[in-house]
Amino acid sequence: SGAEKPHVVFVLGGPGSGKGTQCERIVQEFGFVHLSAGDLLRAERAKPASKNGELIDKYIREGKIVPVQITCTLLAEAMALNPTKSFLIDGFPRNQDNVAGWDAVVGPSVNLDFVLFFDCPEATCVQRALQRGLTSGRTDDNKESLTKRFHTYESETMPIVNYFDRKGLVRKIDSTRSVDEVFADVKKVFAARK
């Protein structure tokens, strides 16, 4: 029955808006399983036998959105490995192709609770990601990739945020403040869940 379906929260926001950081805090406090689509893609890229490794590498450097079949398969596999009933899906769905692929394959078998949206302007996002780039080793934490990532976010992901907002599903949080201040608002959203 519907009550037994796994619960899902999508976590969206610009590159460097703090999705991963806040998800870690949510896991500690509320016991979700955190699945970062970007982390899953980077792990897939790192596998020597991965047939999609080169494609993923190219898309990530260019700040482009990987075809949904690849991302959705990785998410579904990760979900199947976890007996939990609650998942934070971080950084997905990012465009119309992602929404359509998810709706066709996974959507009907889960309950989408809401979409947590971290609102953060480009300057703050880029500054944070560049700072992280000093030590992250991520191939896309450089100025050129970040400009492309933010552009993709504005042109392809914001329309998806607006689509969910029209359905009343978006919980918007100002993520320009400190990690603790942002998390205080995040906690209110999770506490208000039914």
Ligand code: UP5
């Ligand atoms: N930081 C965090 N919060 C802070 C705060 N409140 N104050 C000050 N500093 C703060 O944070 C970024 C940095 O800022 C960290 O150093 C942190 O300490 C600091 P983080 O929590 O990592 O932000 P996050 O939003 O997770 O940033 P991330 O860079 O991971 O976001 P992206 O959305 O760009 O990256 P993602 O890994 O999701 O995707 C990367 C690429 O993969 C995409 O560009 C795309 O090419 C591909 N992709 C797909 O194709 N499809 C997908 O479905 C997903 C990804």
Ligand code: MG
């Ligand atoms: Mg992240």
